[in-house]
Amino acid sequence: MATKTSELLSEAAPRAVAVVRAIREDQLDLPTPCAVYSVRDLVNHLYQVVVNFQELAAKRPANWDKTDYLTDGWQDRFAAETERLIGAWADPAALEGVSPGMGLPPETVGEMGLIDLTVHAWDLARATGQPFDAAPAATAVMHAFMDRMGDTGQRMGAFGAPVDAPPDASPLDLALARMGRHPGWSPR
Template sequence: MEKHMLLREAALGILGVVDRIGEADLGTVTPCSGWDVRALSGHLLEWGPPLEGAARKESVPPGAAYGSVREQLERLAEAWGAPEAWGAPEAWAGETRMATAALPADRVGGMVLGEFVLHGWDLARALGVPVGWSDDVLRLLYAEIARSADQGRSMGVYGPDVPVPPDAPLLERALGLSGRDPRWTPTA
């Protein structure tokens, strides 16, 4: 399956979790160090527009959000998951821009996939609700994290590698590679 189709599939997981967030949940701690549900939602709103703009090869500053978290995630999924001719959409081809940096577009698409799955898991874990993705989505996620883990750690995007058994489920291995503890609970 093409990357853009896997991204659309990944979006369904986080959208299902976002739909379950209530006012009382906003102060709930998440696996993202120092972020509660409100702060993580704010992050998705702040960085959604630059990631969405990058799909169109446009530089959009952080914080240009409008609408709800759900609406922003839907626009982001549409921008990177558009099914033009059911081939690789233009968003994933060539170079794009994030802030002032030129980056390979497929790397930014991989970042969007990470936002959907990793932050979808973060929110689900904080709320105590189930979420899941297909093995195809998780294989792509793991590959994307593996190719950018060192850079992500140097930028503070990922934490230190969390050791996970090599035979652990693929989601757990991806979480560990991103610096998340797959066993994390709000009370741990």
């Protein structure tokens, strides 16, 4: 069984997993486009997102306490948790009712997980010199989400103030710029 949310996650997840799998130990202290996070911090945050959005799909409270997930086998565990995330959102019950604690439609919560997965995979790819090609459907969701929730997300600190994108910007770069990311960011 699948839902629209799990299908979107299925398309985006392999791209994020590929980026995480390619991160080397000597890159963990590098800066990222998400200025408050090093690569290590951002991988831990993304890992936390993947784990906690499973809980949110099951209508259980998420635990946002900081945890260091980067222990032996962390890249394989991240891949496994990402598969569990897809499975959690494949259950039609995940899209019923209202998300407890957030008061949002579950589909919106699922979109938030998809956006985190996509944007932070881009952040990590930029920080570690990897190519990244977002799933086109994820990019479309990013734009639609910003149309509906961008102002709220910026007020809450989830997104930075919009920045200018180059005239030839891709749909992903335009979405990133709307979220306050500089599409041409480089660690140097």
